[in-house]
Amino acid sequence: MGKLFSKENCEVFSNPLNLNNPIAVQVLGICSALAVTSQLEPAIVMGLSVTVITAFSNVIISLIRKTIPNRIRIIVQLVVVAALVTIVSQVLKAFAYDVSVQLSVYVGLIITNCILMGRLEAFAMMNGPWESFLDGIGNGLGYALILVIVGFVRELLGFGTLLGFTIVPQFCYDNGYMNNGMMTMPAMSLIIVGCVIWAHRSINKEEK
Amino acid sequence: MNALRNYLDKIKPNFEEGGKLHAFQSLFDGLETFAFVPRTTSRVGSVNIHDAVDSKRLISFVIIALLPALFFGMYNVGYQNALAAGQLGQATFWGMFWYGFLAVLPKIIVSYVVGLGIEFTVAQWKHEEIQEGFLASGILIPMIVPVTTPLWMLAIAVAFSVILAKEIFGGTGMNIFNPALVTRAFLFFSYPSVMTGDSTVWVNQQSILGLGFTAPEAYTAATPLGEASADGFAGFDCQTITNAITGLIPGSVGETSVIAIALGALFLLWTGVASWKIMCSVFVGGGLMGWLMQALGLTQIEWWHHFVLGGFAFGAVFMATDPVTAARTECGKYVYGLLIGIVAVMVRVLNPGYPEGMMLAILLMNLFAPTIDYCVVERNISMRMKRATKK
Numbered sequence: 045m046g047k048l049f050s051k052e053n054c055e056v057f058s059n060p061l062n063l064n065n066p067i068a069v070q071v072l073g074i075c076s077a078l079a080v081t082s083q084l085e086p087a088i089v090m091g092l093s094v095t096v097i098t099a100f101s102n103v104i105i106s107l108i109r110k111t112i113p114n115r116i117r118i119i120v121q122l123v124v125v126a127a128l129v130t131i132v133s134q135v136l137k138a139f140a141y142d143v144s145v146q147l148s149v150y151v152g153l154i155i156t157n158c159i160l161m162g163r164l165e166a167f168a169m170m171n172g173p174w175e176s177f178l179d180g181i182g183n184g185l186g187y188a189l190i191l192v193i194v195g196f197v198r199e200l201l202g203f204g205t206l207l208g209f210t211i212v213p214q215f216c217y218d219n220g221y222m223n224n225g226m227m228t229m230p231a232m233s234l235i236i237v238g239c240v241i242w243a244h245r246s247i248n249k250e251e252k
Numbered sequence: 253m254n255a256l257r258n259y260l261d262k263i264k265p266n267f268e269e270g271g272k273l274h275a276f277q278s279l280f281d282g283l284e285t286f287a288f289v290p291r292t293t294s295r296v297g298s299v300n301i302h303d304a305v306d307s308k309r310l311i312s313f314v315i316i317a318l319l320p321a322l323f324f325g326m327y328n329v330g331y332q333n334a335l336a337a338g339q340l341g342q343a344t345f346w347g348m349f350w351y352g353f354l355a356v357l358p359k360i361i362v363s364y365v366v367g368l369g370i371e372f373t374v375a376q377w378k379h380e381e382i383q384e385g386f387l388a389s390g391i392l393i394p395m396i397v398p399v400t401t402p403l404w405m406l407a408i409a410v411a412f413s414v415i416l417a418k419e420i421f422g423g424t425g426m427n428i429f430n431p432a433l434v435t436r437a438f439l440f441f442s443y444p445s446v447m448t449g450d451s452t453v454w455v456n457q458q459s460i461l462g463l464g465f466t467a468p469e470a471y472t473a474a475t476p477l478g479e480a481s482a483d484g485f486a487g488f489d490c491q492t493i494t495n496a497i498t499g500l501i502p503g504s505v506g507e508t509s510v511i512a513i514a515l516g517a518l519f520l521l522w523t524g525v526a527s528w529k530i531m532c533s534v535f536v537g538g539g540l541m542g543w544l545m546q547a548l549g550l551t552q553i554e555w556w557h558h559f560v561l562g563g564f565a566f567g568a569v570f571m572a573t574d575p576v577t578a579a580r581t582e583c584g585k586y587v588y589g590l591l592i593g594i595v596a597v598m599v600r601v602l603n604p605g606y607p608e609g610m611m612l613a614i615l616l617m618n619l620f621a622p623t624i625d626y627c628v629v630e631r632n633i634s635m636r637m638k639r640a641t642k643k
Contacts, residue, residue, distance in 0.1 A: 225444060
């Protein structure tokens, strides 16, 4: 048990959350981060879906890594990811239909998410299943963290709500407050992701 | 002036390193160099060419050039208010002017306080000199928004543009986009209902401090350009065009009067601050495109009507010629200006969502200015290379 949560394994899990965050540091998976973050709920669902898919595809690839011929490894990885994406997409359609409509094609497009292929190629192909699982969870949650921050800011300022509940009180609107329409546009999420990266780098300046 | 100089020299040690007011050193430095040309000269060892006119003096020329349009804009605010209330007969010239003055002044103050506040903070934080670029932007911003824009929106937009369009690129002289136009674009896309349309945004309908009139019922006034866009560009009668030239039409504060803008343009050209190449080619590009659109039957508007409506003239004179964001090669300036004119008229005529295309055209060409310069320089290099290897 001690070995499962050794210091190295903890770092494998915690690094992607902060110091090696897939969005803020590696700048991967930006397209979906811009597309699905106009409200908090789809951002959370998207983050969780990517976490689940990254974790399990990492485990599966890591289990069969020694039997995959090197030349066709990308195809094998894609097949595994595609199967998992299809499962997640069907589950979403069955249990959270509204969100899956909001996410539209972006659930299917998780297949092309750079974070997934990056983790499979760079980590799962040369590490054991448990480390790969931690790495997948860590990277997925690191991605989800940024999505939630961006979705929080955009929904609060763009719609005045959080998870659909009204947050900005009515008397603010009566006194002339207005929701910021630009926050609901994809252009603004690019700017917010930029600001998040800016803040992240100024906080972690010394550690690099 | 001597008394001020002596006073500044006397209090200066307080702001030096170790003085008790060191935290305000950039503020002091900014005010001192604004009042007097700095005494320090370049250090020996590098080659520098100095103009007697430094950039603070240059920017004060821009502000002087903006004054006719600003004062006329204030008068027009009062005029539109009286017109809305149906009290044009009782209104006096000075009454209307002071009403407009009171309506516009808070916007100028907010724009300067927020913008300069951020600049001073950043300068003090980075131990740099205060950069003067915002002196011009700060007065441009209230002139390109409707008079009814709420002050808190203006403050957010100014902060957004100073931080994200200017300071993160390195401050004055490094920005890609014109900060005043970024402010307007932010307002335009964030709060479209108070920035555009035929609602009540263009005319201030409440009296201020007893001046002006309160309109009896909600008075809606569209800008002539907005009306034209709404009814498919049916063309204008003579009266509208005359009013558009003198400037007695609803619109953003400073953009309505072509005559006042022309005075500013003459001053800018006479002092050599703005490039005549950019200014002229914007009008040529807009005219050509306007003529083409009319010839193709897409619009009934005469080609030159585009110049007097909306922000075309204001943008061409004060925005497109911003030396930081415009193309810098002489040949590139023609291309840059032509494309601004062409894109502005295209957006106006072809895109029903945006009655005014000048802001989008200038921002778009700001983005392409470095590319234009690159192409001009590369062409020059290859031409000279050919000439050299021809023999």
